[in-house]
Amino acid sequence: MAGAGMGAALEAQSEATLRVFRGEADSVGEAVDYRVPIAPGMVVLDALHSIQAQQAPDLAVRWNCKAGKCGSCSAEVNGRPRLTCKTRMDSLPLNEPIVVSPLKAFPLIKDLVTDVSWNYKVNKKIPAFQPRAGVQWKMDQRDVDRVQEFRKCIECFLCQNVCHVLRDHAKHEVFAGPRFFVRTAGLEMHPLDGVSRTKLLKDEMGLGYCNITKCCTEVCPEEIHITDNAIIPLKERVVDEFYDPVMMLVRKIRGA
Amino acid sequence: MTATYETHEHDVLIIGAGGAGLRAAIEALANGARVGLVCKSLLGKAHTVMAEGGIAAAMGNVDQGDDWRTHFCDTMRGGKFLNNWRMAQLHAQEAPERVRELEQWGALFDRTESGDILQRAFGGHTFKRLCHVGDRTGLELIRTLQDRGVQQGIDVYMECTITRLIKDGDRIAGAFGYWRETGRFVMFKAKAIVIATGGIGKAWKVTSNSWEYTADGMALAYEAGAELLDMEFVQFHPTGMVWPPGVQGLLVTEAVRGEGGILRNRNGERFMEKYDPKRMELSTRDVVARSIYTEVKEGRGTPHGGAFLDISHQPAEYVKKKLPSMYHQFKELADVDITTGPMEVGPTCHYMMGGIRVDAETAQSTVAGLFAAGEAAAGLHGANRLGGNSLSDLLVFGRRAGKAAAEFAGTASAARLDAAQLEAAEREMLAPFEHKGEYPYEIHRDLQETMQSLVGIFRTEEDLQKALHNIEELKPRLDGVRIDGSRMFNPGWHLTRDLRSMLLISEAVTRSALARRESRGAHSRIDFPQLGDEWGKKNNLIVNRGGTMTLQQNPVRELPEDLQKILAETK
Numbered sequence: 159m160a161g162a163g164m165g166a167a168l169e170a171q172s173e174a175t176l177r178v179f180r181g182e183a184d185s186v187g188e189a190v191d192y193r194v195p196i197a198p199g200m201v202v203l204d205a206l207h208s209i210q211a212q213q214a215p216d217l218a219v220r221w222n223c224k225a226g227k228c229g230s231c232s233a234e235v236n237g238r239p240r241l242t243c244k245t246r247m248d249s250l251p252l253n254e255p256i257v258v259s260p261l262k263a264f265p266l267i268k269d270l271v272t273d274v275s276w277n278y279k280v281n282k283k284i285p286a287f288q289p290r291a292g293v294q295w296k297m298d299q300r301d302v303d304r305v306q307e308f309r310k311c312i313e314c315f316l317c318q319n320v321c322h323v324l325r326d327h328a329k330h331e332v333f334a335g336p337r338f339f340v341r342t343a344g345l346e347m348h349p350l351d352g353v354s355r356t357k358l359l360k361d362e363m364g365l366g367y368c369n370i371t372k373c374c375t376e377v378c379p380e381e382i383h384i385t386d387n388a389i390i391p392l393k394e395r396v397v398d399e400f401y402d403p404v405m406m407l408v409r410k411i412r413g414a
Numbered sequence: 415m416t417a418t419y420e421t422h423e424h425d426v427l428i429i430g431a432g433g434a435g436l437r438a439a440i441e442a443l444a445n446g447a448r449v450g451l452v453c454k455s456l457l458g459k460a461h462t463v464m465a466e467g468g469i470a471a472a473m474g475n476v477d478q479g480d481d482w483r484t485h486f487c488d489t490m491r492g493g494k495f496l497n498n499w500r501m502a503q504l505h506a507q508e509a510p511e512r513v514r515e516l517e518q519w520g521a522l523f524d525r526t527e528s529g530d531i532l533q534r535a536f537g538g539h540t541f542k543r544l545c546h547v548g549d550r551t552g553l554e555l556i557r558t559l560q561d562r563g564v565q566q567g568i569d570v571y572m573e574c575t576i577t578r579l580i581k582d583g584d585r586i587a588g589a590f591g592y593w594r595e596t597g598r599f600v601m602f603k604a605k606a607i608v609i610a611t612g613g614i615g616k617a618w619k620v621t622s623n624s625w626e627y628t629a630d631g632m633a634l635a636y637e638a639g640a641e642l643l644d645m646e647f648v649q650f651h652p653t654g655m656v657w658p659p660g661v662q663g664l665l666v667t668e669a670v671r672g673e674g675g676i677l678r679n680r681n682g683e684r685f686m687e688k689y690d691p692k693r694m695e696l697s698t699r700d701v702v703a704r705s706i707y708t709e710v711k712e713g714r715g716t717p718h719g720g721a722f723l724d725i726s727h728q729p730a731e732y733v734k735k736k737l738p739s740m741y742h743q744f745k746e747l748a749d750v751d752i753t754t755g756p757m758e759v760g761p762t763c764h765y766m767m768g769g770i771r772v773d774a775e776t777a778q779s780t781v782a783g784l785f786a787a788g789e790a791a792a793g794l795h796g797a798n799r800l801g802g803n804s805l806s807d808l809l810v811f812g813r814r815a816g817k818a819a820a821e822f823a824g825t826a827s828a829a830r831l832d833a834a835q836l837e838a839a840e841r842e843m844l845a846p847f848e849h850k851g852e853y854p855y856e857i858h859r860d861l862q863e864t865m866q867s868l869v870g871i872f873r874t875e876e877d878l879q880k881a882l883h884n885i886e887e888l889k890p891r892l893d894g895v896r897i898d899g900s901r902m903f904n905p906g907w908h909l910t911r912d913l914r915s916m917l918l919i920s921e922a923v924t925r926s927a928l929a930r931r932e933s934r935g936a937h938s939r940i941d942f943p944q945l946g947d948e949w950g951k952k953n954n955l956i957v958n959r960g961g962t963m964t965l966q967q968n969p970v971r972e973l974p975e976d977l978q979k980i981l982a983e984t985k
Contacts, residue, residue, distance in 0.1 A: 215853045222463075
C-alpha cells in the first residue's frame, strides 16, 4: 500500500544530522550541527521545523505551503538547489551530515533566508499581457498547452540561483535570469497577446548572456523545459527581428 | 512621537495579498485611491496559490442550462440557508464577469472544444461550473492578479506583519506592524483598510493551510471593535493526505472526485452509497468529510486511518493532464502512483466559513472604514462552503471591498494616529523578550491538540467546555512566552503574535460552537444530531464589549419573494 518501502528504508536510521548554515547579513556565519529524529516520508523542511521547535527557535526559514506549490522554501541541500519541502530525507545519505545552506545567488538576510527582492524588480520591467485589438476570446487547447507550461512556474528562483550568469558572474544589473525568460515566453506565446518584448529581451533582459547550459532546466521542480521551450524560441525571435534582414523582409512581404 | 516610526501613507491599505487582497487593491487603484498592500510573506505565496480545483461561475460553457439562479440556489442549499442571501446573489451574478476579466488580464484557463473556458463538475454544484487550469487554478489566479496589480502601480510591502489596527474615535486611522527582515516597527496611515488575511487553519493539527493561516485579520478586526459572524462553521475538507506523517492534512483536490474519483473503504465498499446515494462522491464537503470520518471510526478505515480515493480507472495520460500536481504530490511524497492505484485520504481542516461580519454591497464591517473580503469575511457560505465558491468569492467581494474602500477614502478626512495606541502596540510586541517562560512552539502544539481533538468534525458540550478551559489555560502561558535571539527574521517571535490571534479566534469558534445546539452544515453536534428549526433562523455573532468576548444571536435575514420563488422552482 501507500509507501510500503518507505518505513523499511529508514528502519535502520532513527536520527539524522543536519548541518545548517547560521548567520546574519553582516556576520561571517557558521554551519551548526543538529540531531533530528526521523519519521517515514520526512522531508528536509520537516527536519528544519523540528530544529526550530526543539533546539533553535530563532532559526530563519522561509516557507509557506509545504506542498511544492508556493516555491518559498528553496535552499541548497548537499550543494544542490532544492525545494526543502519536496526533498525526502530517505533520498539523502543519512550516514553523513545533510548540509543545508541558503541560496548563493542572492544576498543573505539570515540563516536560510535570502533577499530575493531583486526578482520582483526585474518582473516589473516586463510589459503585461495586452490583447490584440478586437480579439475573440476563443483559444484552442493546443495553443494554451504550450503557454500553460510556462505558467506552472512557482517562483522558487532555483533556476535563478543555479544560473552561472547570476551565481558566478553576478550580472544582476544586465541579465534577467531564466525565471523571467519563462515569464516573458508565457506572454510572447500567449495566443491573444499583441505586444512584442523582443527589444526588451535583447537590450534590458540580457538574453544573449545565456549560453544554454541547461542548468536551470535541471533544477526546475515544475519540470518546465526552460531552455528548450522558453529561452531558445525567444533567442530565435530576437535573432529574427534584429539580426536577420532577409527574414524580416520575407515576413514583411508575407504579412502584408 | 509618531515621527519615530517609519511611516507610510495611503488612502486604502490592504492587509493580505491573496486573491481577495490583490483584487481589492486593483479595484481601489482603478477608483483613484493610493493603495498600499501589506503581506506577511513574499508576494504570490499566499494561500490562494494552493487552490486547485477551480473557480465556480455560471458561465454555461459546458452545461448550457446553468445560470446565476442555479448557482445561487446551490450556494444557499450548500450553506443550509444560513448564508447572507444578498451575498449569495451578488456572488452568483457577478462571478462570470470576474472570470472573464481575469482572462482579459492574461489568465489561461483550460478550453472546451469550441475554444471557450472549460468547466468541470464539483461537489454540490448542479452543473459543470468550475473554470480551471488543471489542478493549479489558484496559481493562475494569483499570478494574473499579482502581475496586473504591480503593473498598475500598487505599493507592495512584503514580509511585513500588521499587529494592531489604530483607530481615531470610531473610525479606522491606520495600522502598526513590523518588518520581518529587520524586526523594525512600521506604521501605516490610511483612510480605509481592507482585511484580506484568510482563515485560521493553523489552530488545528491536521490542516491543509500554510503557516500564515493564523486568524490575524479576524483578531485585528475584533480588537478594533468589529463583529464576527458564524464562527462555529469550520470546513473540514474530506480529502487530505493521511500518510506519511509529515504531509498529513495536505490537500487532495476535490477535482479528483470531479474527474470521476471513487471513494472506498478497506472492504472495497463504495460507502457514499450509504450516506448520499444521489450525489455520491460529489456530495457537499460536510457530508463527505463526516462519511469518511464515520467509516474510519467504525473500523473500516485504510491502513493509515483514511479512505481510498481511486482515479486509476481513468486513462493515465488523462490523469496526468488534468491532475498533474496530485500525480506528482503522491509520487514524490508518498510513493504512490495515482494512475495505477488508490490514494489514502482523510478529513483536513481547510476553510473558515465564519469571519468578519460585513455588508453585502460594500464589504464594510461594523467599524467605519474597515472592510473585509475573502475567507476573513463571513456571510456568503453560511454553514458550509461549496468547492470552487472560494476563488469566486475572492474576486467578487475583493472587487467590491476595493471599490467601496476607495469611495470611503475619497470622502473621508485624514485621521489622526494616536500615540498611546502605537506605544501600546510596540510594548505588546517587545514584552516577550523580557520573559523566561517556554517556547511558543509548545503552546502552538497544545492549542492544535485541543482544537483537533475537541473542536473537530463532531462536537459535544463536554468537549467544547473542555476546549474553552484549555484555551483559558494557554493564555497565561502565552503571556510568559520566551523569545531567543534578535528581532531579525525571528520565527519564534513571530509565532507569539500569531498565537495571540489564534487563541482569541479559537475561543470565538468554541463559544459559537457551544451555543449552537443543533447539527447544520459543517457543525455537527453528537449531542444534538438534528437540524433545529429555531437555529435555522439565527446566526451567532461574537461581539467585543469593552474587551469581553460576548455572544449574541441575530435573526437570519429573510429572503425576498423573488429569490424564494427561484428556490422553490429549482427544487
